[in-house]
Amino acid sequence: MATASSSTSSSRPLKIGIIGFGTFGQFLSKTMIKQGHTITATSRSDHSQLCSHLGISFYREIDGFLEAENDVIMLCTSILSLPEVVKSIPFHRLKRPALFVDVLSVKEYPKQVLLQVLPPELDILCTHPMFGPDSGRDGWKDLIFVYDRVRIRDEIVCSSFLQIFATEGCKMLEMSCEEHDKLAARSQFLTHIICRTLSEMAIESTSIDTKNFQTLVKLTESTTNNSFDLFCGLFIHNRFAKEELKNLEVALEKVKQKLHDRMNEELGPSVSRI
Amino acid sequence: MATASSSTSSSRPLKIGIIGFGTFGQFLSKTMIKQGHTITATSRSDHSQLCSHLGISFYREIDGFLEAENDVIMLCTSILSLPEVVKSIPFHRLKRPALFVDVLSVKEYPKQVLLQVLPPELDILCTHPMFGPDSGRDGWKDLIFVYDRVRIRDEIVCSSFLQIFATEGCKMLEMSCEEHDKLAARSQFLTHIICRTLSEMAIESTSIDTKNFQTLVKLTESTTNNSFDLFCGLFIHNRFAKEELKNLEVALEKVKQKLHDRMNEELGPSVSRI
Ligand SMILES: NC(=O)c1ccc[n+]([C@@H]2O[C@H](COP(=O)([O-])OP(=O)(O)OC[C@H]3O[C@@H](n4cnc5c(N)ncnc54)[C@H](OP(=O)(O)O)[C@@H]3O)[C@@H](O)[C@H]2O)c1
Ligand SMILES: NC(=O)c1ccc[n+]([C@@H]2O[C@H](COP(=O)([O-])OP(=O)(O)OC[C@H]3O[C@@H](n4cnc5c(N)ncnc54)[C@H](OP(=O)(O)O)[C@@H]3O)[C@@H](O)[C@H]2O)c1
Numbered sequence: 001m002a003t004a005s006s007s008t009s010s011s012r013p014l015k016i017g018i019i020g021f022g023t024f025g026q027f028l029s030k031t032m033i034k035q036g037h038t039i040t041a042t043s044r045s046d047h048s049q050l051c052s053h054l055g056i057s058f059y060r061e062i063d064g065f066l067e068a069e070n071d072v073i074m075l076c077t078s079i080l081s082l083p084e085v086v087k088s089i090p091f092h093r094l095k096r097p098a099l100f101v102d103v104l105s106v107k108e109y110p111k112q113v114l115l116q117v118l119p120p121e122l123d124i125l126c127t128h129p130m131f132g133p134d135s136g137r138d139g140w141k142d143l144i145f146v147y148d149r150v151r152i153r154d155e156i157v158c159s160s161f162l163q164i165f166a167t168e169g170c171k172m173l174e175m176s177c178e179e180h181d182k183l184a185a186r187s188q189f190l191t192h193i194i195c196r197t198l199s200e201m202a203i204e205s206t207s208i209d210t211k212n213f214q215t216l217v218k219l220t221e222s223t224t225n226n227s228f229d230l231f232c233g234l235f236i237h238n239r240f241a242k243e244e245l246k247n248l249e250v251a252l253e254k255v256k257q258k259l260h261d262r263m264n265e266e267l268g269p270s271v272s273r274i
Numbered sequence: 275m276a277t278a279s280s281s282t283s284s285s286r287p288l289k290i291g292i293i294g295f296g297t298f299g300q301f302l303s304k305t306m307i308k309q310g311h312t313i314t315a316t317s318r319s320d321h322s323q324l325c326s327h328l329g330i331s332f333y334r335e336i337d338g339f340l341e342a343e344n345d346v347i348m349l350c351t352s353i354l355s356l357p358e359v360v361k362s363i364p365f366h367r368l369k370r371p372a373l374f375v376d377v378l379s380v381k382e383y384p385k386q387v388l389l390q391v392l393p394p395e396l397d398i399l400c401t402h403p404m405f406g407p408d409s410g411r412d413g414w415k416d417l418i419f420v421y422d423r424v425r426i427r428d429e430i431v432c433s434s435f436l437q438i439f440a441t442e443g444c445k446m447l448e449m450s451c452e453e454h455d456k457l458a459a460r461s462q463f464l465t466h467i468i469c470r471t472l473s474e475m476a477i478e479s480t481s482i483d484t485k486n487f488q489t490l491v492k493l494t495e496s497t498t499n500n501s502f503d504l505f506c507g508l509f510i511h512n513r514f515a516k517e518e519l520k521n522l523e524v525a526l527e528k529v530k531q532k533l534h535d536r537m538n539e540e541l542g543p544s545v546s547r548i
Pocket of ligand 1: 020024044045077128129131133226
């Protein structure tokens with residue numbers, strides 16, 4: 001089995017503990033195992049069966065999990081549950097300092113929570129792999145990995161962790177959490193709000209779909225495959241999202257106004273005021 | 275050169291006159307020429323240079339155009355200009371009855387205009403090829419062709435015309451104009467209003483696009499390549515479009531409400547009321 005460690009001098013096999021073994025934690029773990037890293041996991045729900053299939057040690061209790069001497073603790077819980085999860089970690093159980101990495105789809109918020117709650121001797125790397133089980137189905141090549149080295153002292157562990165994504169061919173983008181959130185609100189969140197709206201309308205394929213409408217239907221299915229918690233997290237904990245929702249509403253109103261103005265011109269105001 | 279007429283017994287080479295030689299008229303004419311049909315055209319603007327390249331006789335004046343003894347007159351003008359264009363046709367100039375075909379992206383409206391304005395001896399076929407220069411770039415196979423045989427007496431000319439699209443592999447769907455408009459408002463028009471809204475927001479590719487956002491950007495570019503007149507026509511002359519715009523607004527409002535409700539639960543009402 002090829003390991004990440006063989007590809008550059010700055011990487012080595014890691015012991016990675018995952019907190020939150022839902023859709024995304026599971027997805028990431030598979031590639032990490034393939035690369036030769038050792039994975040342990042803990043989660044609110046019992047994922048022990050799946051873990052035993054994957055060769056992952058699953059701990060129902062966080063205490064045993066923390067005592068497993070991981071190099072990296074990766075937080076893969078929902079955005080909304082992050083503070084609750086992080087505050088409940090008994091950090092004194094850690095046998096040695098570890099790099100804490102979060103993979104939340106918003107970035108300023110976990111940075112702030114981790115800086116507040118984590119003991120100062122623990123390193124912090126905030127990341128957002130801009131892909132998931134759907135878009136990363138056929139590998140991670142050319143998919144984007146955003147990260148912010150918030151508090152790094154152990155360079156070897158940090159670069160070994162980043163190497164996992166670099167090895168798969170991800171575009172590695174170092175970026176401030178603020179910059180990430182600004183751009184993501186205008187791209188990822190916008191995609192989600194539009195697809196949630198179309199899903200609320202219950203749009204579906206018709207017998208006379210144009211290709212572009214077919215694309216929209218597929219996009220809606222793919223986007224709403226993500227949990228509703230994730231969507232809520234994108235909105236509640238990205239301070240730029242509210243502004244983009246407002247921008248969307250204003251733009252829709254403007255387009256509507258243009259249509260009504262044109263209708264007035266064409267048909268006269270009495271007909272068009274419906 | 276393969277001709278449509280060779281593929282079934284019910285088709286023969288046609289003389290087709292196009293009124294409105296814009297983007298879509300040009301697009302259709304190329305395949306018709308390839309199939310061995312003879313094309314003449316007339317339009318508001320002067321397209322004589324392009325026509326001479328394509329081997330099409332272009333008439334600046336409608337009188338000469340009508341005297342060319344076409345089997346089919348195909349109306350490819352904008353939705354908004356249809357009544358003005360049709361009312362200005364000096365029908366007495368026609369040497370013999372022809373099949374009038376429209377290709378407008380709305381269907382109840384041209385049906386009504388043509389039934390009102392055309393002399394009763396002229397046949398009427400209302401159609402909507404559900405594709406264009408973008409989606410039909412690599413051929414028309416499996417693309418949808420909707421038609422309603424509004425007033426047909428010359429079966430041979432009508433079926434020869436339909437055969438043009440069947441030969442290219444289109445899915446041929448006979449459907450009432452009303453049914454078309456109902457479905458198209460909830461698919462094609464919805465795609466257009468969303469893409470026009472995103473275009474109004476001036477969305478563009480970022481350095482951290484997800485695949486789904488990239489899809490949305492391309493969709494917006496492709497959809498707004500259509501003329502603004504076409505978009506206005508979809509709204510003004512499809513009576514179901516207003517309802518779907520309303521449905522879209524209501525759905526967006528509902529999604530927003532769900533987000534705010536969740537934010538209230540998470541943060542408490544004082545924080546979330548922004
Ligand atoms: N899915 C993606 O494509 C994607 C891409 C990039 C980043 N992310 C990020 O990855 C994280 C996980 O995403 P996801 O897709 O798996 O779905 P999610 O709904 O955002 O998160 C599900 C995970 O959160 C845990 N969780 C939820 N509520 C909890 C609570 N009250 N207490 C403790 N744990 C709780 C779940 O644990 P149990 O399973 O044990 O119940 C599960 O592990 C999110 O932060 C998301 O923003 C996801
Ligand atoms: N584009 C597509 O993908 C597509 C697909 C299916 C159906 N259609 C339908 O095909 C028709 C043509 O569409 P299009 O894409 O070419 O763009 P369009 O903007 O809908 O129509 C342009 C055509 O309308 C003519 N026109 C516009 N205003 C006019 C006026 N006041 N008087 C006379 N002629 C006028 C133009 O003539 P000049 O060029 O001479 O100025 C040109 O031929 C529309 O009814 C549309 O709904 C289009």
